[in-house]
Amino acid sequence: MGSNWSSPAIEYPIRLSKSILGTIGRKRKRDEESDDEVDPMINEAMHTPKRKMLVTTAHYIYQTLFKEGINSDVTVVALGKEWKLHKVYLAQSPYFNSMFSGSWKESMESHVNIQIEDPNINLDALFVVLGSLYRDEFVLKPAEVVPVLAAATLFQLDGIITECIEIMKDSTNVQTVVSYYNTSCQYGVPLVKEACLNWLKVNLLSNMMDFPKKLRDISPSLMSLLVGSPDLFVMQTEFSVYIMLKFWLFLQLHPTWEGNFSDGLPEAQKYFQSRKGQEAFLDSSAGELYRKAFGKLRLPHLVNHHIDLEVIHSDNIIPSRWLGPVIEQQWYQMLRIDQGVDKGHQKDEFYSILQVVAGLKLPFPFSRRPKEVSSAEFLEESLRCGRTILTEGHHCWRWTGFNFGLDVIMNLTNRKLKIRRNHRADCTALLSHQPSRHLLIRVTIASLDGQLQVVSSQKTDVISLSLGQGEEFKVVQLDYKLKFPLLLSFNFLVVVSSKLGFPGSSGVEAVVTPEPSS
Structure with missing residues (x-):
C-alpha cells in the first residue's frame, strides 16, 4: 500500500516542474520577441538600481x-x-x-x-x-x-x-565675530582668535560701523589691539580711526542708545562737546577704562590738518598734554623740511662728520633715510590710510597734507596700481619743491565674500621710493584672483619720528603716546 502512494507523490512535483519550466520557456520567448515593443523609458526605469539605506x-x-x-x-x-x-x-x-x-x-x-x-x-x-x-x-x-x-x-x-x-x-561674520573672539579667549582657541582678529582688522572701519550694536560689544582691551595694529585697514586716513573711537566710546557710555552711525556721530559729538570747561574725558575716572585704546592712536598723523585738530580739541576727549609734544615735534620737523635741512631721507652730512669723527654729541637727533628704518619701526610709525574700490575700471584719488608737502596721486587702471608725486603749479596745497622726495610704502589688497571674510589677498613688501617732481611709479600689478569690490590698505612713511631732543623740548616721545596715570 505504501508503494501505491509513493509513486504519484514523487511524480506530481516533477510533472509540475516540467510544466512550469515549459510555461516559463514559452513566456521568455514571447518576452524576447516583444522587447522592441516596450517603452524605452520604462525599460530604463526597470534597469536603474535603487539605493535604499538600511538601518x-x-x-x-x-x-x-x-x-x-x-x-x-x-x-x-x-x-x-x-x-x-x-x-x-x-x-x-x-x-x-x-x-x-x-x-x-x-x-x-x-x-x-x-x-x-x-x-x-x-x-x-x-x-x-x-x-x-x-x-x-x-x-x-x-x-x-x-x-x-x-x-x-x-x-x-x-x-x-x-x-x-x-x-x-x-x-566668522559681523554677527558672530565678537562672540567668537571672546569664546576663543575663554577656552584657549588660538586659531579662532586669530581668525576673528584678522576679520576685525579688515572690517572694523569699512563695515563694522554700520552695526552699532556689534561695535558696542567690542571690549576696551580688544579695541586697543585693533587700533594699535599696523595691519588695520584704515579707510580714508588716520582721522577715521579717531572718529570710529569717538562713536564706539559714545556707545559704551550709552548702552541703551539705538540708531545708525550717521545719526549717532552727531549725538556723540554733541555729548562730548557738552563737557566744555571740564577736564578731558580720558583724565576723568569714567575715562580710565578707555585710555589704553585711545593711547594707541597715531597722534602724529592726526594733527596735520587744522579742521581735524579743531574737532579733536572741541571734543575734549584727549588731554591737551598728549597733543602738545606731538604738535611741537611736527612743527620742528616741518621747519627742517621747509628749510631744506631734512629731505625726509638723509642725515645732515656736515654734522654727521662732526659726530662720527670728532665724537661730538649734538642737542637734537637727525632724520634717517627711510630705507634704514627697521620693519618694526615702519609698522609702528607709518601712516595708515585706505580706499574701497567697488568696480573694475579707472580709479584715481589724491592724498594731501599728510607728508609735509608731499602730494601724491594714486591711480588704479588695468589692475595696475601706480603712485605719482603731484607737482602742478595750480594746486592750492603747499607743496615741497625739493627735487626728490623719499618714502616707504606697503600696500595690502583684499577681496571679501558675503560674510566679509577675505577670500583672496595680496601684499607688497615694504617698497623704498625716491620720487622726483611729477614722477610716477608702478607699485603693484593686481593678482588675477582678486575680485571686485576691493579693499586697499596703505602704509606710508616719509619722515621718521624720533624722541624730542632739541633745546627746550620736554623729551616726551611723540610716536608712541604715553598712557597717563590716573
Whole structure:
C-alpha cells in the first residue's frame, strides 16, 4: 500500500516542474520577441538600481543605546537631566575615563552627578556632545557652536573641539565675530582668535560701523589691539580711526542708545562737546577704562590738518598734554623740511662728520633715510590710510597734507596700481619743491565674500621710493584672483619720528603716546 502512494507523490512535483519550466520557456520567448515593443523609458526605469539605506549599526547604537538607554550601566545627571549611558562609550572622553578608571568614588558607582558651572553649557549642547560618543558624525549649526565647544572642552573631546574650530572659522561674520573672539579667549582657541582678529582688522572701519550694536560689544582691551595694529585697514586716513573711537566710546557710555552711525556721530559729538570747561574725558575716572585704546592712536598723523585738530580739541576727549609734544615735534620737523635741512631721507652730512669723527654729541637727533628704518619701526610709525574700490575700471584719488608737502596721486587702471608725486603749479596745497622726495610704502589688497571674510589677498613688501617732481611709479600689478569690490590698505612713511631732543623740548616721545596715570 505504501508503494501505491509513493509513486504519484514523487511524480506530481516533477510533472509540475516540467510544466512550469515549459510555461516559463514559452513566456521568455514571447518576452524576447516583444522587447522592441516596450517603452524605452520604462525599460530604463526597470534597469536603474535603487539605493535604499538600511538601518546601520551606528544608527542602531545611537538610537537604542544613547536615546533609549538600553542596557545602561551608569546614569549621568547634569543640569537637572538624567542620561542612561554606558561606561564603555563614555570612556572615549578623558574626563569620564579618568573618573571611571581611577580611584575616584564614581568609578564604582552607577549614578554620577556632574556640577556644571559654565553658563555657556546648556542641555542641547550636552545632548550633542554626549551623543557624539555613540555615533561617527553629528550635525551642528553655527548658532549652537559656542555651547557645544564649551561642553566639549569640559569633557576634553578633541575631535569635537576641532570640528567646532572649523565651523567658527567658516562662520566668522559681523554677527558672530565678537562672540567668537571672546569664546576663543575663554577656552584657549588660538586659531579662532586669530581668525576673528584678522576679520576685525579688515572690517572694523569699512563695515563694522554700520552695526552699532556689534561695535558696542567690542571690549576696551580688544579695541586697543585693533587700533594699535599696523595691519588695520584704515579707510580714508588716520582721522577715521579717531572718529570710529569717538562713536564706539559714545556707545559704551550709552548702552541703551539705538540708531545708525550717521545719526549717532552727531549725538556723540554733541555729548562730548557738552563737557566744555571740564577736564578731558580720558583724565576723568569714567575715562580710565578707555585710555589704553585711545593711547594707541597715531597722534602724529592726526594733527596735520587744522579742521581735524579743531574737532579733536572741541571734543575734549584727549588731554591737551598728549597733543602738545606731538604738535611741537611736527612743527620742528616741518621747519627742517621747509628749510631744506631734512629731505625726509638723509642725515645732515656736515654734522654727521662732526659726530662720527670728532665724537661730538649734538642737542637734537637727525632724520634717517627711510630705507634704514627697521620693519618694526615702519609698522609702528607709518601712516595708515585706505580706499574701497567697488568696480573694475579707472580709479584715481589724491592724498594731501599728510607728508609735509608731499602730494601724491594714486591711480588704479588695468589692475595696475601706480603712485605719482603731484607737482602742478595750480594746486592750492603747499607743496615741497625739493627735487626728490623719499618714502616707504606697503600696500595690502583684499577681496571679501558675503560674510566679509577675505577670500583672496595680496601684499607688497615694504617698497623704498625716491620720487622726483611729477614722477610716477608702478607699485603693484593686481593678482588675477582678486575680485571686485576691493579693499586697499596703505602704509606710508616719509619722515621718521624720533624722541624730542632739541633745546627746550620736554623729551616726551611723540610716536608712541604715553598712557597717563590716573
